Amino acid sequence: MNAPAFANYVGQSIPRANARRLLQGRGTYTDDLRVARLVHVVFFRSPHAHARIVKLDLAQARAMPGVIAAIDGVTLAKFCKPWVAVLGHLKGIKSPTQHAIAIDRACWQGEAVAAIVAQTRAQAEDALEKIECEWQPLPAVTDMEASLAGTQVIHPEFSDNICFSRELATDGVDAAFAKADLVVEETYDFGRHTGVTLEGRALLADYNAAENTLTVHQSTQAPHMMQDIFSRHLDIPEGNVRVIARDVGGSFGIKVHVYADEMATAALAVMLRRPVKFIADRLESFLTDIHAREHKIKLRMACTKAGEILAFDLDDLTGIGPYSVYPRTSGIEGNQVVNLTGGPYKHQQYRAKLNVVFTNKNLTCQYRAVGHPIAVAITEAIVDLAANKLGLDPAEFRKRNLVPDDAYPYTSAPGMKMEKLSHQQCMDKLLILMNYSVLRTEQIELRKRGVYRGIGIAAMIEVTNPSPAFYGVGGARISSQDGATLRLEPTGMVTCLVSVTEQGQGTEAIFAQIAADAVGVSVDRVRVITGDTGITPYGGGTWASRGAGIGGEAVLQSGKVLRANILDVAGVILQASREMLDVRDNHVIDVRTGNVKLSLTELGRIAYFRPDTLPLDFQSELMVTRHYTPRGYGFAFTNGIQASLIEVDIDTGFVKLLKHWCVEDCGTVINPQLVDEQIRGGIVQGIGGAMTEHCLYSGDGQLQNGTLADYLVPMAAEMPDMIIDHVITPTKTSELGAKGAGEAGTAGAPGAIMNAINDALLPFNARVTAQPFTPERILGALGKI
Amino acid sequence: MKAPPFAYARARNLAEVFELLERHGDNAKILAGGQSLMPALNMRLSSPELLIDISRLQEHAGVQVKDGHVHIGALTTHAAIGESADLRKHLPLLADAVEHIAHPAIRNCGTFGGSLAMADPAAEWPACCVVLDAQIMLASKSGTRRVAAQDFFQGLYATALQPNEVITEVVIPIPGAGYRHAFLELARRRGDYAIVGVAAMAKISGTSISDLRLVYLGASEKPVPALETSQLFVLKGFSESALKEAQQTLAGELDPAADLYSSVATKLHLAQVLTARVMKQLAA
Structure with missing residues (x-):
């Protein structure tokens, strides 16, 4: 790889500088801020999945103690323009107009139809109980298939419930199926779930009428995107809007979207000319944080007797709630399923059909690994099914069909261009790591004793480092470019301002490592600042596994120029040729002898305070900004493979997760520990979706499990040991060579778990295909209930 | 998720508790460990006028062995039950069950009596009490009565506890040899x-x-x-x-x-x- 000249830190598990601060309770989350004249907003949310507001009487609520304002949708609409969440490159996508506070009609249980602002949150909640609302319930469309059939159309302005459809086919799909020796077919169901962040959604908006400025403290992944949105929808010049995201307690994609209640909060700040805070409590989080992954997919695969995969044929139906989510749309998840299914394999024929439909449930949108967990799970499940029917070992069947490592650059059947992947190396490494053949032998022995273990493998490809092709080309004002400003301080410290944000995942730590190497300083001399549109360069923020690859490259390039500029100053001070000098370990050295010539502290002192001692025609430039945009490929595809070992208790249907492996290739590994923990955390979220997490709705659209007692997030006691390893194939599209690692764990885990469970159930001729795999579903498959 | 307004009284002795219960009846709720009550308040599923905090009445916490019986104070926490050597020796069923009760933070606050008064059908202590033939001691201004566990639990979140009563302790016979x-x-x-x-x-x-x-x-x-x-x-x-x-x-x-x-x-x-x-x- 093209590492920086002195790679002291890149590649090492340097402890994160912010971990100590967070562990000592000195983080600053939005709710920690203390602001004068602050008031609190709560929302009156629809108890119905679909209902018309006949009468909304806020008078009694308005008269309650501490209440500043009680506002309906019509009133607030004067301060906040509505939006329509469509993108130009998703052809034909449609969505109704959405207001910050719904007007006339609520379309899901939890949609806000009024707001109460009061001196305290408790007072606001007291007043909430005094709102009188007369509802006329409307038919709720909660089933995706019913929605697609369109008997009941949710939005009167449309003639059907279809938000977005896409069809894609190569030329020889029917011929491939016709000549196949074996065609396997299965239908898969994925339950809705959500990303449960430790810190809920939070926003504190402060409007200063004298300056017409809006400052928004927000727990967000994308401050600049939000700056643009607040500016355009509240009609405040962009330069007058500042979005600050200090510490963020987890986001996972949940905090990269525009939420109506957050827009309403900002609009209320403008209307009331004072700071207003909204903190989503856990009940609201479950009702209104975006959900994801409600899909029903029919998948067919054609292969030969010899074990060659010829074609996939996919029909995906997904229900997204009543609105496409602004500004990224709710068409992306299904689109990813279409783009990625079958991805690791070398078949040439592919057909996919996607229908994204409106329903009267909470909105769905992009959550960690967007579409990947679904595409990987269905691909890998049907690959296992075919292997079983062909009598081939699942690992061997995969080996025959993986795109070979020497086939790159490669374009997959659905047209995804990939620079360089390492499926074969990853597979080989995985099988050694897990001692595959020994496990298989053990499995057979244990079955004789009534112990049913299963081994599941899931290969995957993953979209990371997205180029403008992801959102920008569709007209979304979302930056795929990021920037880094590095400044040498007079003391020789380096301040590093980056537009990518920290969500608790350690982004700032890797930027410090890259900056230290690029400039030539020790890592403790680097201070990283992120999450403030008033300070950092412009950029996209954190999503789609882009922080390290895009933000990191910007830091590297900025650091290299700063190093050169430092040497310019050193050359002048030392009256030496700058080619003979370099920066190492906080000092300017003579490259021939390695001798220290000048400390950066001294260099900084002279450059900033005694420039009078430098030549008249010399001006130092010790602050540098560089940007980076991924180009050439739409995405820096990564790959990896996971395996799961589980044991099914065939009497109870309980699954014990015994061990999990992941070998993945995110290119240059900047901080191995942080990457491994990203993978582990991702695997846990993948396991959550596969095993326990499910937003359960009744037939009339009522969420049944809106608390952490009833919605089952995965917990440490049930998690398996995880063994993580890497193959390193740096991308040549950047000098750093880093690709994304944040979503790989989540992408592959559900598929590996599904295959492991079905492998354990093999002796009983039983299969499960509906996630999450509850004991009841497993007992059902076993015919025990 | 903020509790509706309520008054709060921290009882210094049982007499005060009885007094307040007589006065407020159903409108008062006893606060012991708060592990079920506080979430219910915050979710506005319950809106009592008064919370009577009995958590400082520590004379009603702890485990004692007397005359072939184990006496467990109503305010004994789940954690204390798990840590009691007497219980491990005489009523190991309780020590085994405690590991299934929630998580350490909850076990440190939640109380034995609170769990019985709540009478969640899926909770561990009610079932254990019925198996062990426990007697639940209920006290009110007019005195103390004992109710067999089997009669105490009457239905879904329903018990023999009257609005003017509190659970003070649970008395469990130590099983004989061979059990x-x-x-x-x-x-x-x-x-x-x-x-x-x-x-x-x-x-x-x-x-x-x-x-x-x-x-x-x-x-x-x-x-x-x-x-x-x-x-x-x-x-x-x-x-x-x-x-x-x-x-x-x-x-x-x-x-x-x-x-x-x-x-x-x-x-x-x-x-x-x-x-x-x-x-x-x-x-x-």
Whole structure:
């Protein structure tokens, strides 16, 4: 790889500088801020999945103690323009107009139809109980298939419930199926779930009428995107809007979207000319944080007797709630399923059909690994099914069909261009790591004793480092470019301002490592600042596994120029040729002898305070900004493979997760520990979706499990040991060579778990295909209930 | 998620508690460990006028052994029960069950008496109390009465506790020699309320079983002693055929309600599986 000249830190598990601060309770989350004249907003949310507001009487609520304002949708609409969440490159996508506070009609249980602002949150909640609302319930469309059939159309302005459809086919799909020796077919169901962040959604908006400025403290992944949105929808010049995201307690994609209640909060700040805070409590989080992954997919695969995969044929139906989510749309998840299914394999024929439909449930949108967990799970499940029917070992069947490592650059059947992947190396490494053949032998022995273990493998490809092709080309004002400003301080410290944000995942730590190497300083001399549109360069923020690859490259390039500029100053001070000098370990050295010539502290002192001692025609430039945009490929595809070992208790249907492996290739590994923990955390979220997490709705659209007692997030006691390893194939599209690692764990885990469970159930001729795999579903498959 | 307004009184002694209960009746709620009450308040599922905080009445916390009985103070925390050497020695069933109760932070605050007063059908302590033939001591201004655990639990979150009463302690006879116990439950995550569980005790002598008590949690509106099922094992011993018959009988004795993730059929099936396992454990 093209590492920086002195790679002291890149590649090492340097402890994160912010971990100590967070562990000592000195983080600053939005709710920690203390602001004068602050008031609190709560929302009156629809108890119905679909209902018309006949009468909304806020008078009694308005008269309650501490209440500043009680506002309906019509009133607030004067301060906040509505939006329509469509993108130009998703052809034909449609969505109704959405207001910050719904007007006339609520379309899901939890949609806000009024707001109460009061001196305290408790007072606001007291007043909430005094709102009188007369509802006329409307038919709720909660089933995706019913929605697609369109008997009941949710939005009167449309003639059907279809938000977005896409069809894609190569030329020889029917011929491939016709000549196949074996065609396997299965239908898969994925339950809705959500990303449960430790810190809920939070926003504190402060409007200063004298300056017409809006400052928004927000727990967000994308401050600049939000700056643009607040500016355009509240009609405040962009330069007058500042979005600050200090510490963020987890986001996972949940905090990269525009939420109506957050827009309403900002609009209320403008209307009331004072700071207003909204903190989503856990009940609201479950009702209104975006959900994801409600899909029903029919998948067919054609292969030969010899074990060659010829074609996939996919029909995906997904229900997204009543609105496409602004500004990224709710068409992306299904689109990813279409783009990625079958991805690791070398078949040439592919057909996919996607229908994204409106329903009267909470909105769905992009959550960690967007579409990947679904595409990987269905691909890998049907690959296992075919292997079983062909009598081939699942690992061997995969080996025959993986795109070979020497086939790159490669374009997959659905047209995804990939620079360089390492499926074969990853597979080989995985099988050694897990001692595959020994496990298989053990499995057979244990079955004789009534112990049913299963081994599941899931290969995957993953979209990371997205180029403008992801959102920008569709007209979304979302930056795929990021920037880094590095400044040498007079003391020789380096301040590093980056537009990518920290969500608790350690982004700032890797930027410090890259900056230290690029400039030539020790890592403790680097201070990283992120999450403030008033300070950092412009950029996209954190999503789609882009922080390290895009933000990191910007830091590297900025650091290299700063190093050169430092040497310019050193050359002048030392009256030496700058080619003979370099920066190492906080000092300017003579490259021939390695001798220290000048400390950066001294260099900084002279450059900033005694420039009078430098030549008249010399001006130092010790602050540098560089940007980076991924180009050439739409995405820096990564790959990896996971395996799961589980044991099914065939009497109870309980699954014990015994061990999990992941070998993945995110290119240059900047901080191995942080990457491994990203993978582990991702695997846990993948396991959550596969095993326990499910937003359960009744037939009339009522969420049944809106608390952490009833919605089952995965917990440490049930998690398996995880063994993580890497193959390193740096991308040549950047000098750093880093690709994304944040979503790989989540992408592959559900598929590996599904295959492991079905492998354990093999002796009983039983299969499960509906996630999450509850004991009841497993007992059902076993015919025990 | 903020509690509606309420008044708060920290009781210094039981007399104050009785006084407040007499005055406020149903409009007052007793606050002990707060592990169920506080979430209910914050979610506005409950809106009492007054909270009577009894958590400082520490004379009603702790475990004592007297005259062949164990006395457990109502304010004894779950954690303290788990740590009690006396309980481990005399009533190991409780020590085994405590590991299934929520998580350490909750066990440090939640109380034995609070759990009984709450009477969640899936909770561990009510079932244990029924199995162990516990007597629940209820005190009010007019005096103290004792109610057998089996009579105390009357239905879903319903008990014999009157609005003017508090639980002060629980008295449990120490089982004689030859008794064995077992506690099993199935929860999808460690610490969750059980889908279904069973607390069991029996006198085992060689291959004969007597005084078998099987009490199920999460299998009805209250802890259910499966009397016929128990009797069947006592008569026929532990054999595969007895088990099959007992599992049939059990289905008639339990009346579980479906929960979010498990149907009635699943719960019954799991109760039958646990029955086989618990009997195996008792016989082992």
